[in-house]
Amino acid sequence: xxxxxxxxxxxxxxxxxxxxxxxxxxxxxxxxxxxxxxxxxxxxxxxxxxxxxxxxxxxxxxxxxxxxxxxxxxxxxxxxxxxxxxxxxxxxxxxxxxxxxxxxxxxxxxxxxxxxxxxxxxxxxxxxxxxxxxxxxxxxxxxxxxxxxxxxx
Amino acid sequence: xxxxxxxxxxxxxxxxxxxxxxxxxxxxxxxxxxxxxxxxxxxxxxxxxxxxxxxxxxxxxxxxxxxxxxxxxxxxxxxxxxxxxxxxxxxxxxxxxxxxxxxxxxxxxxxxxxxxxxxxxxxxxxxxxxxxxxxxxxxxxxxxxxxxxxxxx
Amino acid sequence: xxxxxxxxxxxxxxxxxxxxxxxxxxxxxxxxxxxxxxxxxxxxxxxxxxxxxxxxxxxxxxxxxxxxxxxxxxxxxxxxxxxxxxxxxxxxxxxxxxxxxxxxxxxxxxxxxxxxxxxxxxxxxxxxxxxxxxxxxxxxxxxxxxxxxxxxx
Numbered sequence: 001x002x003x004x005x006x007x008x009x010x011x012x013x014x015x016x017x018x019x020x021x022x023x024x025x026x027x028x029x030x031x032x033x034x035x036x037x038x039x040x041x042x043x044x045x046x047x048x049x050x051x052x053x054x055x056x057x058x059x060x061x062x063x064x065x066x067x068x069x070x071x072x073x074x075x076x077x078x079x080x081x082x083x084x085x086x087x088x089x090x091x092x093x094x095x096x097x098x099x100x101x102x103x104x105x106x107x108x109x110x111x112x113x114x115x116x117x118x119x120x121x122x123x124x125x126x127x128x129x130x131x132x133x134x135x136x137x138x139x140x141x142x143x144x145x146x147x148x149x150x151x152x153x
Numbered sequence: 154x155x156x157x158x159x160x161x162x163x164x165x166x167x168x169x170x171x172x173x174x175x176x177x178x179x180x181x182x183x184x185x186x187x188x189x190x191x192x193x194x195x196x197x198x199x200x201x202x203x204x205x206x207x208x209x210x211x212x213x214x215x216x217x218x219x220x221x222x223x224x225x226x227x228x229x230x231x232x233x234x235x236x237x238x239x240x241x242x243x244x245x246x247x248x249x250x251x252x253x254x255x256x257x258x259x260x261x262x263x264x265x266x267x268x269x270x271x272x273x274x275x276x277x278x279x280x281x282x283x284x285x286x287x288x289x290x291x292x293x294x295x296x297x298x299x300x301x302x303x304x305x306x
Numbered sequence: 307x308x309x310x311x312x313x314x315x316x317x318x319x320x321x322x323x324x325x326x327x328x329x330x331x332x333x334x335x336x337x338x339x340x341x342x343x344x345x346x347x348x349x350x351x352x353x354x355x356x357x358x359x360x361x362x363x364x365x366x367x368x369x370x371x372x373x374x375x376x377x378x379x380x381x382x383x384x385x386x387x388x389x390x391x392x393x394x395x396x397x398x399x400x401x402x403x404x405x406x407x408x409x410x411x412x413x414x415x416x417x418x419x420x421x422x423x424x425x426x427x428x429x430x431x432x433x434x435x436x437x438x439x440x441x442x443x444x445x446x447x448x449x450x451x452x453x454x455x456x457x458x459x
Contacts, residue, residue, distance in 0.1 A: 024269050027282065029280075032185075033338070034337065039283065039286070092342055093342045105447045108446075111329060128331055129343055130344045132445050133345070133403050133441055135288050136287060136441075137256070140261075145284065151337045177425060178434055178435065178436040182396065182433075182434055184396060191435040191437060192437030288440055294411045298439065
């Protein structure tokens with residue numbers, strides 16, 4: 001069985017301070033054993049890694065980095081609530097919105113970087129249902145925004 | 154502890170008749186203690202407050218009014234199901250879709266009007282997780298559409 | 307009480323093999339009595355029925371067929387997990403993303419084809435909450451993508 005806290009250490013990933021929400025809401029709500037996270041952006045120290053649409057200013061590889069960064073930010077929020085990621089029982093669902101040029105159709109490729117990362121950290125527990133959606137524009141001109149639902153013990 | 158029914162009265166807000174769905178579905182489904190609402194539009198007496206994209210025909214201030222109106226409509230549906238809003242235990246999640254000019258990036262500002270309203274009515278119980286998403290067009294040419302998940306007792 | 311397996315037979319609908327996910331994720335996750343499905347596309351034998359935006363290359367009637375096909379694919383995944391659709395207790399929520407020309411506002415009409423189909427197969431159990439959302443582009447250039455949440459026994 002994979003222990004996500006140990007996996008993060010092995011991979012040399014240090015979780016950043018949980019990013020602050022951009023408005024009058026909270027980063028995470030728990031109901032029963034389910035946790036709903038707010039939309040995660042690829043913020044590093046409070047700033048977007050980059051701006052723009054995939055297929056225009058942003059390349060697929062850059063957007064994949066952004067998807068992974070959004071997932072790292074999700075884990076930092078989750079850990080600040082749970083104390084330890086070892087208490088995650090399941091990653092239930094990721095909905096990934098990708099700011100897309102109107103002819104960019106590789107949203108699943110972008111989102112795979114987040115999905116692969118979840119599997120890398122959590123193993124079987126990280127296997128989730130998923131929807132990849134293209135949109136014309138996201139908050140702050142972010143290339144990527146991810147929603148997460150987790151089950152915890 | 155805030156009693157939402159009393160707060161509505163203090164603020165002079167009268168909930169309208171629950172808006173009718175636009176298709177072959179229902180406004181609200183309960184599963185266990187969770188309630189999922191259908192996408193809420195800023196309808197007043199069955200008509201949209203206005204049409205168009207934010208950043209084009211619609212201003213931020215107008216869109217903020219629309220976000221609040223969509224939240225009022227959500228409460229009217231919730232109340233028609235529960236009898237009293239005092240039975241709401243938690244606002245879990247709002248996903249807000251904002252019809253956006255391709256260079257409009259203030260979706261969180263728009264959605265804050267709905268988030269602030271939920272806090273005004275429910276207090277701590279109204280603090281929710283949230284995602285703000287820009288899209289090119291919404292049903293009926295609405296500027297705003299909101300999804301809600303609530304926990305009830 | 308309607309038995310969905312019998313309804314499918316009466317209507318002459320044969321569920322296809324469950325479509326494969328397009329990335330590193332799984333088609334369905336269960337948590338308690340809830341089932342979250344991955345985003346469903348109108349794939350037939352692994353290929354999209356058609357490509358493009360509604361209001362441009364794709365007509366409303368074609369998009370309605372695509373919405374129904376996406377729902378059929380959802381049922382095939384659900385059945386492959388449950389053994390029998392008769393174990394479905396409720397269709398909770400459908401979120402339908404419609405790739406839309408920027409002046410196409412009939413997303414609810416498109417999604418009605420999926421909603422009507424759910425009612426046809428499940429009766430009252432199939433009545434769900436719903437959100438219809440227009441977007442500029444979807445994975446693989448699909449006209450339609452549907453998310454489902456079900457309750458099972």
